[in-house]
Structures are given as C-alpha cells and as structure tokens.
Amino acid sequence: MEETGNYTYQYWRPAVTVDNVVFSFDGTHLNVLLIRRKNEPFKDKWAFAGGFLDENETLEEAARRELKEETGLAPKHFMEVSAFSELDRDPRGRTISVAFASVVRPTQTAVKAGDDAADARWFPVTELPMLAFDHEHIFRKALWMLRIGFLNAPIAFLLLDDIFTLPEMQRLYTDVYGRNFDRRNFQKKFLSSGLLTQVAQDEADRKSAHAPLFYRFNEGGYAEFRKKLWKL
Amino acid sequence: MEETGNYTYQYWRPAVTVDNVVFSFDGTHLNVLLIRRKNEPFKDKWAFAGGFLDENETLEEAARRELKEETGLAPKHFMEVSAFSELDRDPRGRTISVAFASVVRPTQTAVKAGDDAADARWFPVTELPMLAFDHEHIFRKALWMLRIGFLNAPIAFLLLDDIFTLPEMQRLYTDVYGRNFDRRNFQKKFLSSGLLTQVAQDEADRKSAHAPLFYRFNEGGYAEFRKKLWKL
DNA sequence: ACAAAAGTGTTCTGTCTACACCCATGC
C-alpha cells in the first residue's frame, strides 16, 4: 500500500476496469464495436473492449490503451459515460467499471482482434447480440451520452467522412435519436445553420442533377450554432 | 483477494472514493455544501463531503452514507457527475473518485458536521473558498451536470419549496445558468408550460396585489414539457 | 421620497412543422 509523507491509508479496494463503447457510421447505420471474449468469465460472449486500470494511467488513458490492444483502434474523441458499481456485476468479485464512449470515422474502422479479444466486429446498434456483464446497461447509457454529445459538440462530424451528403447525415441522426426527421426540414435546418459548406462541384463526383450534394463541416459556423442551443 | 467459482484475479487496485456536491437554494442564491476537513491531507481546508467506498455498497450508496455521516443530510435525488482519476490528485497515493451531485429542499438544509468533518456549511456558488484536492474541478463539472439535469428532469422543483414564487424560481435559474432571464418571458414560458399550478389565494399568505403569486409543481404537465425539449 | 421588487401585454422575428411533386437510378 502506498505511503506518502506521513499519511497512510489502508482501506478495502475494489478492482477497477474501463469499458469502451466505440461508435462508427457506415453511411447507413450507426454501429458499435464489440469483441468476443477470449477468457472467462463470459468466454466467447460479446462485450465491449476494456480491461483493468493500471497504476500509471488515468481512466481515459486506460480506456485508450485497452482499446488499442484489443482492437487496434485509436479514436481521438472520448467521453466518459458513467461508472458502474453494482455489487454482483462481475462474477470474479467486486469490480467497478468506468465506461467511455468514443467515435471513429468511416475510414478508420478497420479492426483486428488482439490481446484478450478472440474477435472484434461492428454491430448495428439496432441488432446487438446478447452482451456480457452489465454491458447492455452500459450501452444504453453510452447512447444517451452520444445524444448529449451531439448537442454540445460537433460530434456528428467526427462520425462522418470529411465530405458527406445530407441524406447520410440524416441517417446518422435517425439512428442516434431513434426517430425520423422530415427530410426538407432537416436540410433547411443544417443548411441555414452555418455548420456546412458545400463542396465545389468538381471536387465532388456527383453523378447527376438528382444525386446528393456533398458538404464539409465548417468549424467556423459552430460557435454560433452552439450559442443558439443554450437558450433556457 | 476474492475468488469466485474458478477464476481469480490479482491486479493492482486504486483506492476509490466518492464525493458529494450537494446543492440547495435559499430563495436568493444557489448554494453548495462544503465540509472543513478534520484530517490530513488538506486538514482544515474546505472540501466536498465524501470518503472511501466500502465493500458492500455501490458508489451511490457510498455517497449517501458518507454524506449522512459527515453532514446528516439525506437528499433523495442523486446524479453521477464523473470519475476523477488524475495520477496526483490525492497526496496519499493513487485514488480515483466518483463525484455525485444531489439536491435538497430549503426546508432540509440543516447540517451538523460529524465524522471526518470539523464543520459543514453552505456557500453560495459564486463565493466558494479554495477547495481541497481537485474539488474545484469537480464543482465545475457538477454544476454542468445540474444544468443537464434541469433539462432532463424536474430537478428545479427539488430545489424549491413545495410552494414557491416565480421570481424565486427565476433567481434559481439565474444562478444555475449563470445568466439573466427576461422576467416577463420567463413567466410566460413557465406559466404556459403546464408545469405550474397556481396556489389558491387563501392557502398562500400573499401580502398585497403586487406581492408575488405562489405556485406548485404540477407533475402532470411534465411529460409534455419534456417532449418539447427533445426536438432535434 | 426613494429604491427595489413584482405584476402585467404586445409586437416582431425566427424557427419548427406539415406537406407534394419531379427527376434519376437500379432492379
């Protein structure tokens, strides 16, 4: 047990783990990354990538490390979801877990299972298999945090390619919020928001007059957009 | 170390604590509860009430227990704020803390310092003293969560008396959001929201035609109010 | 008497909602 200066403590300690709920968007559906566990407990079951906190790292650093080890992914943006501490959540003994949500772009979704993961795959959020531990619960809270994240930061654009179409973006919102948006109103809202700049015709390989138009996220328009959200 | 069935683990473990950011409202200002620490480290400094997680309790249960022990308070509504895990946040050694925010009504703000607390007092959120550990950081995040809470649940009414006036409620919002609201627009918004029901004249001890009117929270009007908030 | 607090309505503007048709592509 550590000792620093002249205080010491000697208390019971739980094991502490981190779990990663990684989201991606393939142009059609919102997906989440699961690994198949190589070891007991829940061997061969699907779960979020994660593992034990080490002595020399923060929780977020642990989440990044474990994710890299088990799937090769290194998302830029992490959000803390919540801590989970039900007494019986881990059959190995008392364990609390802190879950993180993160997002990767479509171009960076290649995964290779490693370490404790026998397999790693993307699943549409509407078609998740049975999950190990209380990961079902973690997932619901992570999706909730993703919604909050969409409101408070331009997270959506971290899930889209650099260049994207409005119908793509709308499908993303549909999956994230679990409801439909009127197409014309959705377009009007974002086109008038200053968040998007249209990509020049020759840069985009648009096929015809009725093929979707391409847009890019406009960092500059974001400050104003955010201000509008925080009316009462 | 625990053993269950036939798996065992043997990993390094951090100490785990909980911290309580308790909010109250005295009719004029939003306040937060601090204790003066009886022990090292940060002896005699102001800090949030908290302590070590025990083996037989969840994090929220630990937060409730510690708060009760140190201040006598037992708020009904708790929200998890975040986990804090910077390597050097506790001079005693590696400790991660999970912070909770909670709210008490004006009638239930009587505190009596106990256990590890030499003193316990309410401070206006705009006049906090220097805080121990990284509690300044915890406070900022807790206030942020309170704002989110105001949006997602009728938390505001858990900070007000059963019967309250609109100017009181507006002062609460002013402190929580750190900005002013137009008085007439504020009233219009909430009066038309269905969230409030006016208290009968004879129940309220209204002093004159220009004394404030009294209202009560109307649980029934809440579902609709919430629906409106979740348009895109 | 003066300052501080609270009741009260209207106008303007912007945003949200609902809704239908045409064109192009792929099957």
Place this chain on the structure above:
DNA sequence: GCATGGGTGTAGACAGAACACTTTTGT
C-alpha cells in the same frame, strides 16, 4: 415500369426576444 432515393418551397403555428409602466414595501 416500378420502387427507391433525393432535390426543392410554401404557409401556418408556435416560441423567443425586446421592451415600459404601475403598485407596493421597506429604508
């Protein structure tokens, strides 16, 4: 040729912002 997907505009309802005067109480 049929279903799918995507571009495009308008009218009505609602919500937010700005804004001034009067009454009462306490100092």
